[in-house]
Amino acid sequence: MQVHIQETAVVPPSKPPFDGDQILPLSNLDLDRNNDVILRYLRVYANHQPRQQPPHPFQVITAALSAALVPYYPFAGNLRRRAEDGLLELHCHLGDGVPVVSAVVDCQLSSIDYLDAELENELTEQLVPNPNPNEDVIQPMMLQVTRFGCGGFVLGAAIHHAICDGLGATLCFNAMAELASGSGRITTDPVWNRSTLLGPRKPARVEFRIDEFLKFDRGYSPYSDSGKRALKECFNVEEDWLDNLKGLLYQQSGIKFTTFEALGAFIWRARTRSCEVPGEEMVTFAYSINVRKIVNPPLPNGYWGNGCVPIYIPLLAKDVAEQPIWKTADSIKKSKLKATDEYVRSFIDFQELHYAQGVTRRSRVSGFTDWRHLGHSTVDFGWGSPVAVVPLSRRLLGSTEPCFFLPGKEGGGMVKVLLHLDEDAIPAFRQEMGSKKESAGLLTKEWLLPSQWQ
Structure with a gap:
């Protein structure tokens, strides 16, 4: 079973989210060394109306992503390590975007049990990008939309853990789902402000036996x-x-x-x-x-x-x-x-x-x-x-x-x-x-x- 890559599009915000380039600091929770990894996972969507011609999921998701990147523009930036201490920081430039791969598989999702039992094979690895976390410039988010012959699809996500945890990523995907539904706005506005909300105290002090x-x-x-x-x-x-x-x-x-x-x-x-x-x-x-x-x-x-x-x-x-x-x-x-x-x-x-x-x-x-x-069940792009x-x-x-x-x-x-x-x-x-x-x-x-x- 072969995954055929059709194209890779770099999806920018639908309108400029800021006036000039920015460098955004991360919190000390973001910078925990254990978070210097790429989280990769799949969401599997069935086509519940097989007799109807469903919209192409790649078009739906890239349009929703472009709109969501206006408030969630840091996902379109890139992570870089500071020369003096190796700490990650986020660089945001006008025109940056999120890479999204479009792919197809010529089989039915039902024939592989909707990936429910396909957890140790080559197919799953082909359904999501696999970026190198040790690169000098790291994409915080990369996506892949793989359409199956039944009209269902798999959304693969590769997200650097330093920019968010599972709950944070789900906020963005829920925003995309809301915009895909045609609502025109999102329910929860994203908040960055990391160095203030979760920054160190002055002076820093450790009163719990962390060591x-x-x-x-x-x-x-x-x-x-x-x-x-x-x-x-x-x-x-x-x-x-x-x-x-x-x-x-x-x-x-x-x-x-x-x-x-x-x-x-x-x-x-x-x-x-x-x-x-x-x-x-x-x-x-x-x-x-x-x-x-x-x-x-x-x-x-x-x-x-x-x-x-x-x-x-x-x-x-x-x-x-x-x-x-x-x-x-x-x-x-x-x-x-x-x-x-x-x-x-x-x-x-x-x-x-x-x-x-x-x-x-x-x-x-x-x-x-x-x-x-984590709210995975609420991420509905129109396929349930x-x-x-x-x-x-x-x-x-x-x-x-x-x-x-x-x-x-x-x-x-x-x-x-x-x-x-x-x-x-x-x-x-x-x-x-x-x-x-x-x-x-x-x-x-x-x-x-x-x-x-x-």
Whole structure:
């Protein structure tokens, strides 16, 4: 199955958004070294009216993008590193635009299950641009619209994490969707103002023990290639299964856990065991928490920069592997209490004071991210909500083996789990997920049927 590239258009704002060239500073959350990566993902749109001739999605999306780039013009700029310290900053010039690739595939989306099970093949990689984050000049956004024979299409996005997080990107895509509907205006005006809203205090000060989970290493990259082949594993977790898991943990602890806490602890345990991490070695559960309403004052609704801070939970590998799952889930729950205005300000100030020293994470980081509430379902260009959202990035939160919680295909409470794991550890991981050791607080194999594995 071959993707045929038809053209690449550079889409500028529909009218000049400013009078002269600009250089826009980024916030210290944007400049977190773990955000120096390209986020790549797909939105899959079905043609729900196959008997009608649908408009060409490339024309619809480029027109909507051009209009949206008037308020979201920074996406049309380019990221450059300052010579004196290597920090990224955004350069905006009149006439700049966002590259958008137009492509076609001569097959039906239904024949490949709308990419729902096509997560480890060459096709998905051909559906989104793959820019190099180490270039001297970096495009903050690149898109690809690939039309299938059925009239449906896939919108591939490659967005540099330094310019926004998932919530920020979705604000822009929702604005595009609103403009595509013919509304002529967007509901939420974007807000930049990053160096003021999330800038360091004067003087910068660190009152939270940030250094407990960070280290300094100028030459270390959190995304250095280990040389081992990592594969994707994808499985569906039914709502009943989740209810049973959370019910079991409640019986053991008297504590109610969210899906993220319970399922995250369950998977972290299976991953730690399957990778055979030495018991006295530290392993870290990492996730991001939205602080837009936590900081004082809260960020404006239209703030579209990185508005999340990382939370790290370091534990001994033997504790994760051996203690009841509810205790690990409780560590995740309690870690959320760190998310205060002081934690955010201390994290920002820590970056300000120590960035030049090479602030990075410790090893053995397992990154977990929940994409179920990012607003993907509201991005409707006229074809309805996307029927699938497929992340392709492997670099997240200092982890090269991230785990994504995605909306289930059936909707409701189902969770689709997509994780990356060392190829050698996958057989043991599957066995751990199906373990019968109920005395250790694991679920029985019957609760996670082999048929759920893809």
